[in-house]
Amino acid sequence: MAKGTIRLADVAKAAGVSQGTASNVFSRPDVVREEVREHVLETAKRLGYAGPSLTGRLLRAGKVNAIGVAAVEPLAYFFDDPWARALLAAVSQVCDASGTGLALVSAKDRQKLDWNIKSALVDGFILLCVEGGEKLVELTRERQLPFVALALNDDDPSIASISVDNLGGAAMAARHLAELGHRRFGMLATELSNDHVGPVGIAEIERAIYSTSRDRAFGYWRALETFGIVREDVPVYETINDKPSVEAGLDFLFSAPEPPTAILAMSDNIALLTINWLRARGLSVPQDVSVIGFDGVPEGGMVEPGLTTMAQPFAEIAQRAVRAVLEDAVPAEREMIDVTLVVRGSTAAPKR
Amino acid sequence: MAKGTIRLADVAKAAGVSQGTASNVFSRPDVVREEVREHVLETAKRLGYAGPSLTGRLLRAGKVNAIGVAAVEPLAYFFDDPWARALLAAVSQVCDASGTGLALVSAKDRQKLDWNIKSALVDGFILLCVEGGEKLVELTRERQLPFVALALNDDDPSIASISVDNLGGAAMAARHLAELGHRRFGMLATELSNDHVGPVGIAEIERAIYSTSRDRAFGYWRALETFGIVREDVPVYETINDKPSVEAGLDFLFSAPEPPTAILAMSDNIALLTINWLRARGLSVPQDVSVIGFDGVPEGGMVEPGLTTMAQPFAEIAQRAVRAVLEDAVPAEREMIDVTLVVRGSTAAPKR
DNA sequence: CTCATGAGTTGAATCGATTCAATTTCGATG
DNA sequence: CATCGAAATTGAATCGATTCAACTCATGAG
Incomplete structure (x- = not known):
């Protein structure tokens, strides 16, 4: 039917409400009258509206609701190495509980890693610094997002890190x-x-x-x-x-x-x-x-x-790491577990 | 200096070029004169510009360059279950090679899974249908993104799937x-x-x-x-x-x-x-x-x-699955390996 | 009958980049 | 010297939602 895909504006128009109201129907349903809400919802369904586009929402909100876990290793490392796995299992549990998404970021060669870190859609990073930790930290810094380094082989106090x-x-x-x-x-x-x-x-x-x-x-x-x-x-x-x-x-x-x-x-x-x-x-x-x-x-x-x-204590490490990232880690914080x-x-x- | 964070527009103004040119410096460097390019780059660095915001770019491009892997299991399943791990290791290799990001999506209870799938920033999904496959497919469909189902316990021909x-x-x-x-x-x-x-x-x-x-x-x-x-x-x-x-x-x-x-x-x-x-x-x-x-x-x-x-053949399965998702899987395609x-x-x- | 109250709704501004048609610049050619 | 074409640059429109100040309209109190 529609030429392109259905936008919120289309739904709003079809339902005869303003775009603001239509938006509220999806993101703050309690604020709009039930009658109207149902009508809009129905219209949306009829039109085949796929729900508010995430990118649009993102642009305004500025938050992705996901964190990235990065390492200077091929991606498969996360599934092969026992330590990484144990840690990620713990991290994923915390993310699961807090409704945070999890993205895996990695690359063995610097070029790619650079690009991957630059383009990962996340609010922050957990860095697995088993190898090439400094490189990783350096790259991540440029991104200007909160991050916390795990198992960092370095005592630089300007880096938020958690180690055992x-x-x-x-x-x-x-x-x-x-x-x-x-x-x-x-x-x-x-x-x-x-x-x-x-x-x-x-x-x-x-x-x-x-x-x-x-x-x-x-x-x-x-x-x-x-x-x-x-x-x-x-x-x-x-x-x-x-x-x-x-x-x-x-x-x-x-x-x-x-x-x-x-x-x-x-x-x-x-x-x-x-x-x-x-x-x-x-x-x-x-x-x-x-x-x-x-x-x-x-x-x-x-x-x-x-x-x-x-x-x-993987669970504890994960808990702290995720929290640190989500709450914009104080850079001078160095924790020892x-x-x-x-x-x-x-x-x-x-x-x- | 700037009140908030540095935007591309700020860099453009500071460098005395138009926003369009500034944009080109980052995303199509070859099209702008070297002299200008270097000047802009330098200005950006001086201002502490973190690079083009991904959300802004996304909004226009409409592509995230990442795929999601989803299952009706807790997130830790991806790291604990041997089959899932083997598969993910293979998928991640393919992603690594093609510069595609990888996001893990999951939840044991339907409510959360629903939300997670709705809000995952991905271009498509690979569904691990070991359990509750229909639920998963149904949920994913609403998102209106390409997806391919693995190990699906169902012969519905309208679902793109790869199975052994x-x-x-x-x-x-x-x-x-x-x-x-x-x-x-x-x-x-x-x-x-x-x-x-x-x-x-x-x-x-x-x-x-x-x-x-x-x-x-x-x-x-x-x-x-x-x-x-x-x-x-x-x-x-x-x-x-x-x-x-x-x-x-x-x-x-x-x-x-x-x-x-x-x-x-x-x-x-x-x-x-x-x-x-x-x-x-x-x-x-x-x-x-x-x-x-x-x-x-x-x-x-x-x-x-x-x-x-x-x-x-995990590598092959992964290869086909990723490609299917990236190339917007023909829905009627059912592959047997x-x-x-x-x-x-x-x-x-x-x-x- | 008036006015304050508050729930519900509207419309326009905004987020930050990309894109493209239009324009300028510059060098080469007839 | 005029003209043409290619290369570089500009400026404005656009992507799709969210947000918030302003507005409407009942309702109930005084």
Whole structure:
């Protein structure tokens, strides 16, 4: 019938009311007389009006009612990486509850990421700064929208960020194992520097560019030292959080004359890979080797034996992050959140 | 300096050019003289202009450059359910490549879903119709945007939909096991009707409201019958694709006097739960019992033994779905996609 | 009978960019 | 030197709703 699509103005005219009233029928129905409202609604239906156009509404309102989650990774990362998934599941729950939309923004190469961030229809961003965090922050800043950075490897106080207590958490993890009686440890690290995989020394860790990994290492060391174990005695292997590098790390750690009885894994991902590797070698967990992870991803509770780990309170992190974005995060706000020790089956006293 | 935020008009005025030119600087830079362009760009930067407002641009363009993926499930479903994840990972890859944004839309209760679909800023929808598909389609229709339904349990030809060949795939799965020599089967079904869990008879399957499950059952039967196995001899247990109901189903199947040597699972999820259950009972897979799944989720390749399954070509499905939405799906288009048998370690010849 | 009250309605201004026909500028050509 | 065409620029209309001050019209009080 109509030449183009039906506009609010068309409905208003057809129903014989002003555009203002027609608008109210949809966005503030209580203010218009029931009789009129029904008539307008009916007219709208008759005309096949699809409801107020969002863009029109947006233009005036200036709010999209959605937040974006961004990372310097391909989009699929959000569905593949366990940590990202756990976090997003939590974020989506908060969004669900508050009626906020969720848009995924990402790209591995800078060019595209730039464009994606520039053109995402959102009111603010949650930044997953696992890698390339500064780039991401920089790009997002230009957009002049509120944002909050998660897991940022940077202490710039002008960036609103939420992170977990890596130092304290790692210390708690190491203490747990030491208290069980372990004395020979091996550490499997997440990224410390760019493009490096392999055994690393103390000096390299101290000047690591990724503070998350560095803090976790420091935390492990600090706790172990109270048990008389010095850093020099704890071999460390840097992985890139994937299967090949973790297995290489395990080959390295277990080729030592006195292999470790406990593995300090800086992520649950690494820990889970470790358990599989040990199993395949005929080593049983936790009888032969104890393994502790970090993050508290749901997968850790679904394997046998369950993974002992330092759990991040994903729900709380998500809650705060979303709120911060929605309420226009105070830029100087830096929050630190505690992790909790979750003891499951992958840790026990050493054999003898 | 400016009272509010900087608009394009402000930049134009400050740079001493018309608004039209200023607009061109950003959206069609090639058309404006380099000299002028640089001057405007510089002015914009000086003023702290955040780039053309998306809403303003949108209003004119009428395109958001993003698609929504919707399901009648809580948002977290997209990150928790293996099938949804595999699919979304594939969809996101396509989106990434084509520079299309991705928005997640969902809600368990109808009220909210309605609102979410109405207010999602997208150019079209991909509908995950695992459950409550008709509701979803109905709601989406009102929005008058292109959409394509995946895994729709309905044969309405007026709905653009893409689905896999459940019948043929299931037949291939059953044939694979029968050719290995299996003769005693047990079937663990995904939902056939609403709110029912437990053993089901042939008649109930024939009048199942979910065609996906029904077709898979028919497919299994068809193949088995060519091996002389009649449907009456294949016990079927209807699950709701979660751990408790699957375990109840296994209790049922294996309490028979002659327990099955092969399990036909209608989803990889069920198959994986089955393998765990069997393991816990001291039954080894595939020596004691063979298990075949359906879907081809990545998890199936990461467990030991690997899961034999009928793999959906997620990448292809995603590709077609996204294209259909972006190119305004011809409503009468119904596509059927083949699944392929992926043989891994969970199936083998029966013991003797 | 008048006036205040308030619910309901109207119409025009507004949000911020894009677009396109019209106009100006400039260089090249006959 | 006049003229033509291409390139660059301008200005106004436009997208589709929301908002708010102003207005209408009953109703009830004084």
